[in-house]
Amino acid sequence: MITQSNIPPLPVQKDPATQRRVEHTALRKRMLTGMWLQDLIDAIGDHIPQSRQAAWGVPDMSSNIFKASTSALCGLYMEPPSIGVNETTEGETDGLVGRNGLINKAGLWPLMQRVQFYTLGLRETFLRVDITDDGNGLLYRIVTPEMVEAVASAGDPSRPHTIKETRLRYCEICQKYEWTVDHLSVEDPSNPIYEIYTINSNGEKDEDVTEKYLTSNMSGESYPYRDSNGGPFLPYSLYHAEIHGGLFDPYNGREVVEGALNASVLYTYFLHLARDCSHPQRYIMGCMPAGLDLMDNNLESRRAAIATDPASILVFSPDPDMTAGQNPQIGQFQAGADPVKMFETIAQYEYKVAMAAGLSTSVLKQTADIRSGFSLSVSREGQREASRKYAPLQSYYDERLLAKSAALCNRFLDSNLPENNYRIQYAQLPQSPEEIKAIREDILEKLAAGLISPIQAMQILNPGIDENTAREMLLKIKRERIELM
8 A cells, every 4th residue: 555654755856957847847736636735834834934823723725726727727528529530441440439449448538637637737748558457458647747857859849759757666576665767768769768767866767677567678679669660659648738849838827826825825814814803802901700710621721711692791890909099991902804805805816816827807707796705717608718729739639649549559459440640529518508598699689680691690500510501401491380380
């Protein structure tokens, strides 16, 4: 069983710039996976001195605008996409992409929801494809970029030719977990590399353990990942959030990550204000309430108190130590904070962070009074707009992944699949009843005003059809109305 106690610390990277990239990407991943409590505690420590932190109480992780905004932009894989190939190969790919094909059996499309989520949040994500241990199917595994060191050529800087993936493995011989590196390279196609080695705490190569984990040498002529022509390839598909001319873009959108942490610091402060500072502070001078009861026998928490309610009458007695001629005083200070105004301020701050995340006012909708919390969400049209933005880039990577999957099937599963010319079409989010009603009313108003023709109206209602199809649909409706009425 993997526990924190038996996992060795993750080795540091030799290159300081790579180490900074790894640390920031790891922060993003923790923010996306709910593992950021310590990061919030550290952020609180950056804002206030330790002497005040105890008064604030437990950190509040109830809001994470970085995760919420990232999730709101992910809509490509809510339904499995449609996959096509050339007409000459139609039907030959059912074993791979059909309803009962290897891809669906491997659960690729549900997994792709998380791939897009990580891609947008971390800016890059790797997906490794391999053959299952039993040799009967495909296996897809997400590899996040803080675990990868990659190299690309100057002529194609966004596609790696070498990947070094840091992985945790359990050594049956030594009965312990150890950090290893999967080193794969096709920089020299005539001599591809696939080796596994351990690394020490300084990130330096230690021991070659290829045969221990792969049972035999896998480099050179034994390199397993090849297409039908014998050309070697990397069994990874690298997904970018956007094309930027390089392999990694780790700091793009850093202001959203920092803003999300700051918002949680503010929410922690808000809880402190609502709990401790939202009521008037009463005080007495020169007197004390009568009938106090001793509460709790613990020396540290022992105190004198009296139970009250709105119908009770408190009796005060003069303080015996009061100076002669001095009068007792009872009063109160105003509340130290207004929770409603504070909450509104934090919500507006989160709105500003959402803008930095790329959620423009045209795609955000207000679902409730902002005083009820952060109530901004992405509209259906906003999600469709985001899907249209990411679809061209995502389809490029998905089609390459399908080609590599087919090549692996041909090599290890005795199939005869085409290894190129795959086309992918993502399903659009269905329109809500409110959207359908608004579109219908808009079309009817334009028809009545003579601004559009019936054919144009039919095309608006059925995106993608041409004029002839729209005309045929209208004529069919007209004929059936005559026949049936």
